[in-house]
Amino acid sequence: MWVFLCTEILFFGGLFTTYVIYRQRFHGVFAQASRDLNVVWGGTNTAVLICSSLTMALAIWSAQINRRKLIVLFLLITMAFGLTFLGIKTIEYKEKFAHHLVPGPHFHYVCPPGEPCHPEQAEVFFSLYFCMTGLHALHMIVGVGLLSYLLLPSWQGRYTSEWHNPLECIGLYWHFVDIVWIFLFPLLYLIGAH
Amino acid sequence: MAEHASAAHTPSRKPYFLTCAFLLVMTLITYVVAKFDLGPLNDIVALGIAVLKATAVVLFFMHVRHSSKLTKLTVVSGFLWLAFMIFITLSDYWTRGWLDTFASGR
Numbered sequence: 001m002w003v004f005l006c007t008e009i010l011f012f013g014g015l016f017t018t019y020v021i022y023r024q025r026f027h028g029v030f031a032q033a034s035r036d037l038n039v040v041w042g043g044t045n046t047a048v049l050i051c052s053s054l055t056m057a058l059a060i061w062s063a064q065i066n067r068r069k070l071i072v073l074f075l076l077i078t079m080a081f082g083l084t085f086l087g088i089k090t091i092e093y094k095e096k097f098a099h100h101l102v103p104g105p106h107f108h109y110v111c112p113p114g115e116p117c118h119p120e121q122a123e124v125f126f127s128l129y130f131c132m133t134g135l136h137a138l139h140m141i142v143g144v145g146l147l148s149y150l151l152l153p154s155w156q157g158r159y160t161s162e163w164h165n166p167l168e169c170i171g172l173y174w175h176f177v178d179i180v181w182i183f184l185f186p187l188l189y190l191i192g193a194h
Numbered sequence: 195m196a197e198h199a200s201a202a203h204t205p206s207r208k209p210y211f212l213t214c215a216f217l218l219v220m221t222l223i224t225y226v227v228a229k230f231d232l233g234p235l236n237d238i239v240a241l242g243i244a245v246l247k248a249t250a251v252v253l254f255f256m257h258v259r260h261s262s263k264l265t266k267l268t269v270v271s272g273f274l275w276l277a278f279m280i281f282i283t284l285s286d287y288w289t290r291g292w293l294d295t296f297a298s299g300r
Contacts, residue, residue, distance in 0.1 A: 053251060
């Protein structure tokens with residue numbers, strides 16, 4: 001599973017590298033454009049994902065102590081957190097569409113008065129925002145799907161302290177997606193907060 | 195595949211709750227710190243906190259602390275190659291202006 005996650009590190013890594021290059025080139029505008037993101041939603045989502053990682057870890061702990069109903073309960077809570085995250089993400093995306101901040105023909109960036117104005121550089125920021133959070137959201141959707149696949153065998157008592165590899169592997173995947181967000185949050189939402 | 199972390203010791207919930215609390219506190223700290231302008235330190239502090247948080251997730255939530263050396267090696271190599279990719283790409287971008295400097299004989 002970790003070998004798969006290494007390929008995932010480089011998958012997201014390509015986007016992070018692109019981000020780093022443009023960030024140092026368009027430093028000021030990235031910070032300016034970042035202020036159009038909603039830090040409260042972003043922060044809430046960070047907390048939601050951290051809590052979901054806790055419940056995922058507790059689901060595996062439940063398997064280690066052979067409590068099958070507890071596994072199902074924690075998996076359901078983890079899925080609920082995952083869906084909460086995706087719901088908040090949907091609200092944020094909707095706001096971006098309403099404010100014409102989605103890159104493309106309808107992109108219209110209003111520069112803050114009295115500051116250097118480079119809408120084309122701001123568009124690069126929003127392109128990266130949608131690529132990175134979009135790929136992350138896709139991973140979340142896959143993650144919720146994988147968790148639902150674990151529900152039935154968990155209920156049937158297939159995962160015990162002796163053997164619960166599927167739980168461990170999908171748990172690792174879930175935590176990995178959490179880690180990606182831990183980096184996305186400061187890089188996208190917080191760079192213009194001061 | 196993932197290693198079984200539970201084989202050697204009785205599983206305890208406590209590290210998970212502590213890790214979660216640590217991550218939430220660090221999120222709050224990174225949010226508050228971002229409000230102050232520290233100049234070039236802004237990014238370094240934000241990324242430093244993110245790295246600390248990621249390390250906590252890897253060690254405790256992902257059980258790497260109790261995993262085999264092979265798993266640890268795989269984890270480290272994964273992040274190491276990411277670092278290679280970023281630094282070698284950046285070394286290209288950062289030094290592109292140098293060519294003109296050399297060409298003009300200065």
